[in-house]
Amino acid sequence: MRLHEYYFDNMTRHPADVGTGKLYNAFGDAYGGFQEWKADFISVSGMRGVGWVIAYYALHNEQITKHWIDDHENGHLAGCVPVLVLDLWEHAFIGDYKPAERGKYVEAFFANVDWKACEARLL
Template sequence: MNVTSSVAPYAARKWNLSGLRGISDATLELHFGLYEGYVKNTNLLNDRLREIRAAGKASGTDPSYAELVRRLGFEYNGMRLHEYYFDNLTAQPAEIGNGRLYNALGECFGGFDEWKKDFVAVGGMRGVGWVIAYRDLTNGRITNHWIDDHQNGNLAGFAPIVVMDLWEHAYIKDYKPAEKGRYIEAFFANLDWQACESRL
């Protein structure tokens, strides 16, 4: 049996997000291309790792094998986090309203506005990464977190609720590096609260 053909590759998804406020179609086009690169590289890495296992050559003491394993977390999360991000954007955003998500986000912060203030504050961190409002599935609490690259800082057993890309490619065509705050405002202007609520 050919072990490399026994697992279906990941398929790149498509989104129609044209017409976002403050995030241009040119930015989206660039961003979708980068996302597709993560899907492609996740599949390539998985294929290569399967080949090495099938050849009986998997060894954590082999630096080239170890690096492939390490890269998988970066490429896979690069793929998956972008899917969460594009899924929680919409050109027809609705107000969040005073409902289940509104209350859940505010629970650990003393209110929704305080949660949002904290989310924006985390977004002001230097470097590239992600801000994610994560829900701890063991107790339902939602807290805000910074993810370095794509793989460092994700919490075990936590589910992403609100996912914001803060790599420069997410806004550099539309804003200067010092204008990151305007991109964060644009993110909230296009945030699909219903998509976020469906993740609760």
């Protein structure tokens, strides 16, 4: 259930741009830029199956990384802090989208990310 807490806490009804702070720089350091990181994250969200896409902040090298997680409790990396959590179980979007419209859900998710909450997870 902890992933749902991260998921709901990293969304807002009053979204704003990612800004130019520590999180923005962390995306750039790891992926060459925010848009490059976002494209990579979205590409993972297109994987077949249900699960989670999580952008982690790895404490050992202070880098953003991302991973597909099948279950709530398995596969998390030690020493990594979840920064952005996207629920890709069908129950997360089936009320608003058809199963084949998962990309539209991901697009709507990104339109409602609370970047300040995500950045606070780095600090």
